[in-house]
Amino acid sequence: MEIYILLGFVLLLSIFLGLELIAKVPSTLHTPLMSGANAISGIALVGALMLSSAGQMQDILAFGAILFASINVFGGYLVTNRMLSMFKKK
Amino acid sequence: MENLANIQVIQNIVYIVSSVMFILGIKMLGKEATAVKGNYLSALAMFFAVGITCLSLEIDLKIILAGVLLGGLIGSLIAIKVKMTAIPEMVALFNGFGGLATFLIAWSQFNEPSNSMLQHVLIMLTIYIGGITFSGSLIAYGKLSEKLRLGKGSMITNIFISFFYLSMPALIYVIAEPSISQFIPQVPSYFSIFLVLTLAAGIGFVMPIGGGDMPVVISLLNSLSGIAAAFAGLLLLNNVLIVAGSLVGASGLILTIIMAKAMNRTITNILFVGYASSSQSTTSEEQGEVKPITSDDAYLILENASSVLVVPGYGMAVAQAQHVVREMGELLEENGTEVKYGIHPVAGRMPGHMNVLLAEANVSYDLLAEPDDVNPSMDTIDVAIVIGANDVVNPSATEEEGSPIYGMPIIEVHNAKTVFVLKRSMSSGFAGVQNPLFFRENTRMLFGDAKESIGQIVAEFKD
Numbered sequence: 001m002e003i004y005i006l007l008g009f010v011l012l013l014s015i016f017l018g019l020e021l022i023a024k025v026p027s028t029l030h031t032p033l034m035s036g037a038n039a040i041s042g043i044a045l046v047g048a049l050m051l052s053s054a055g056q057m058q059d060i061l062a063f064g065a066i067l068f069a070s071i072n073v074f075g076g077y078l079v080t081n082r083m084l085s086m087f088k089k090k
Numbered sequence: 091m092e093n094l095a096n097i098q099v100i101q102n103i104v105y106i107v108s109s110v111m112f113i114l115g116i117k118m119l120g121k122e123a124t125a126v127k128g129n130y131l132s133a134l135a136m137f138f139a140v141g142i143t144c145l146s147l148e149i150d151l152k153i154i155l156a157g158v159l160l161g162g163l164i165g166s167l168i169a170i171k172v173k174m175t176a177i178p179e180m181v182a183l184f185n186g187f188g189g190l191a192t193f194l195i196a197w198s199q200f201n202e203p204s205n206s207m208l209q210h211v212l213i214m215l216t217i218y219i220g221g222i223t224f225s226g227s228l229i230a231y232g233k234l235s236e237k238l239r240l241g242k243g244s245m246i247t248n249i250f251i252s253f254f255y256l257s258m259p260a261l262i263y264v265i266a267e268p269s270i271s272q273f274i275p276q277v278p279s280y281f282s283i284f285l286v287l288t289l290a291a292g293i294g295f296v297m298p299i300g301g302g303d304m305p306v307v308i309s310l311l312n313s314l315s316g317i318a319a320a321f322a323g324l325l326l327l328n329n330v331l332i333v334a335g336s337l338v339g340a341s342g343l344i345l346t347i348i349m350a351k352a353m354n355r356t357i358t359n360i361l362f363v364g365y366a367s368s369s370q371s372t373t374s375e376e377q378g379e380v381k382p383i384t385s386d387d388a389y390l391i392l393e394n395a396s397s398v399l400v401v402p403g404y405g406m407a408v409a410q411a412q413h414v415v416r417e418m419g420e421l422l423e424e425n426g427t428e429v430k431y432g433i434h435p436v437a438g439r440m441p442g443h444m445n446v447l448l449a450e451a452n453v454s455y456d457l458l459a460e461p462d463d464v465n466p467s468m469d470t471i472d473v474a475i476v477i478g479a480n481d482v483v484n485p486s487a488t489e490e491e492g493s494p495i496y497g498m499p500i501i502e503v504h505n506a507k508t509v510f511v512l513k514r515s516m517s518s519g520f521a522g523v524q525n526p527l528f529f530r531e532n533t534r535m536l537f538g539d540a541k542e543s544i545g546q547i548v549a550e551f552k553d
Contacts, residue, residue: 004208007324007332014320014333017113018340025120027435028455030345030442034312035181036119036129037341039136040112041315042184043334044191046139047322048157051198052148061198063153069191070161071168073140075184077133078169083177084126086449 032083039076045069097145104142105330111135112334116341122455139330174450175407178440179234182227182308185315189223192216192318193288199325200281207268212325214264218257218288220318225292227311233300234439240297247297254294257287299361302404302481304439306349306360313342345441352435354487354498380516383534385546388510391534392547395472395508397428399464401501402444403437405478405513409540412451415477418544419453421551431457432464432474432501434482461501474506476527477540478513484525509533512540 025033048065052058112135118128147154165184172180196216199205205213232238240247264284299307316338323331350357392398400419406412419429431453433444445458468474476483485504486493503509504527511528513535527533536543 001208003327004324007327007329010329011320011324011332011336014336015340018116018337019344021113021117021337022120022341022344026122027433027442027460028445028449028458029120029122029125030348030435031177031181031440031446032125032129032442033116033119033341034309034345034441035177036132037116037316037338038181038185038188038312039129040116040132040334041188041312041319041338042191043112043136043139043331044188044195044319044322045136045158046143047195047319047326047328047331048191049140049143049147049149049154050326050328051195052202053150053153058198058201059150059153061194061201062149063157065191065194065198066154066157067161068187068194070158071165072184072188072191073136073165074162075165075169075180075187077129077136078166079172079177079180079184080129081126082169083174083446083449084129086174086446086452087122087125087455 028087032080032087035076035080035083039073039080042069042073042076045073094146101142101145102329104138105328108135108139109330109333111138112330112337116337135334139334174446175410176235177446178304178308178438178443179231181440182230182234182311185308185312186224186227186231188315189220189227189311189318191220192315192322193220193224195322196220196325197285209325210268211265212321214261214284216318216321216325217285218261218291219314219321221285221288222292222295223311223314223318225289226296226307226314227292229293229296230304230307230311233296234304247294250290250294250297252294253287253290254292257291260284260287295361302353302436303360305436305441305443306346306353306357308440309342309345309349310357310361311342313339313346316340316342349436349441352499354495378529380528380535381533383510383536385536385543386550388534388536388543389547389550391508391510392422392427392473393425393551395422395427397430397470397472398422399430399432399468399471399474399503399506400477401432401434401437401474401479401483401503402448402477403434403479403482404439404443405480405540407438407443407447407478409478411477411541411544412447412453414541414544414548416448416451416453417548418551419457421548425551429457430459430464432461432503433458434461434479434501437479437482461499465502465505468502468505469507471506473508473510474503476503476509476511477544480513480525483527485527485530486525490526503527504530504532507532510536512536512538512543514539 051062115128115132118124196213200213316335320335437444483503487495487498487500
């Protein structure tokens with residue numbers, strides 16, 4: 001139980017940190033920021049790698065989670081980078 | 091055994107390092123000068139976090155390699171091939187896949203024996219949020235890419251909306267299920283029913299929302315995928331998942347609020363009410379006549395203008411007119427005209443949509459201005475060119491109290507000396523509200539495809 005209280009604490013602090021970080025972002029960067037944040041949500045890949053495999057069903061679920069999280073990670077970062085490269089000043 | 095404990099310590103230290111890198115990365119993404127580096131930093135953080143997790147694996151390595159390589163290939167291909175105009179739906183799609191991954195993680199955890207009560211609650215919450223993110227994002231993808239045309243009011247939409255409302259008591263039931271089942275017999279396949287219901291609920295959640303409300307939905311779904319990842323982190327007792335997930339959840343929430351504010355509406359109003367139920371305003375029946383104009387005439391007026399404000403909207407994205415718009419802007423500047431671009435926060439279909447398109451066309455972002463910058467000096471503008479925007483320039487928002495969009499901050503082009511409105515036809519905008527701007531004394535309508543019309547003006551300039 002203690003660990004949950006500790007991690008709940010981490011959760012709350014991170015949310016407040018996130019709110020503070022984003023509060024003043026110029027609208028030019030709204031799309032890259034959203035797309036960059038979207039790539040970060042691919043962190044689910046770490047969770048997918050932690051799954052255990054016991055039987056075929058679990059293997060399929062793990063494979064699916066790894067596959068889709070990877071699409072999110074690779075696609076997300078590349079699209080964000082492509083977008084940002086257009087914003088470079090001339 | 092001691093070896094295993096050591097590995098866990100190392101993993102946790104690396105997780106803390108990558109959490110810090112994620113935080114710095116997001117911070118840097120929020121500033122123009124450091125945005126590119128910020129994205130690299132966050133990608134590096136992801137690499138560390140994933141790499142160190144691989145030190146202790148239970149799943150077959152073949153499955154992991156197959157999943158990562160295949161997923162990486164698909165993701166990269168989509169990201170490289172996608173046209174810049176299709177960015178909103180791509181972001182929605184990637185976001186949905188992230189949601190699906192958390193959905194599957196929680197499902198897999200459910201199959202593990204001996205979950206504690208708290209774990210059971212977390213599993214159900216993660217499945218619910220992850221599932222809604224997934225199917226909701228797919229619907230958003232379908233709507234944005236115009237593959238899906240079902241909207242509010244259709245029979246199918248209503249069925250899925252009822253699934254959405256049904257899913258909430260179902261969530262409470264599955265959360266309480268372990269304690270209930272001691273007293274009453276278990277519903278045999280309650281879990282599979284819940285899985286399906288969750289996915290149906292996501293469809294019902296996004297289906298009725300459309301058009302101009304899309305920027306709000308996209309950023310909300312983005313936020314949800316982060317929250318789902320954070321819950322999965324609680325479930326797996328993994329701190330980097332919690333930190334990264336909550337950062338995404340919080341940033342998505344802020345963007346959602348910014349978007350809703352730009353429309354002067356509350357988030358609940360956008361999600362559950364929509365425009366249609368606002369009181370029908372038919373006060374301004376007497377609209378008068380529209381004054382059409384040809385590209386030739388438009389050119390003559392533009393040639394003599396000393397200041398021009400371009401106000402793009404979703405129509406510019408549809409017509410893919412951003413490149414000719416930039417060309418026209420450059421020719422005007424060569425001609426000694428001052429050119430600015432007025433960007434409304436909710437113009438387009440995702441936050442910052444117009445900024446991306448204009449950046450793609452190489453418009454310098456010094457020229458982009460927000461409504462508050464351009465409105466005070468609007469009466470000094472000779473020509474305001476509205477390209478495929480409608481509701482964001484509708485004067486009813488400031489003048490007509492009964493109007494459904496009354497109170498929404500707009501770009502007040504009607505105060506400019508002359509307004510050109512480029513439009514395909516006289517249909518009303520997403521809000522379904524007639525736009526009195528079209529009938530104003532100083533407004534000229536340039537009907538036709540925006541790309542062609544501007545192309546003709548550009549050709550005249552070159553002659």
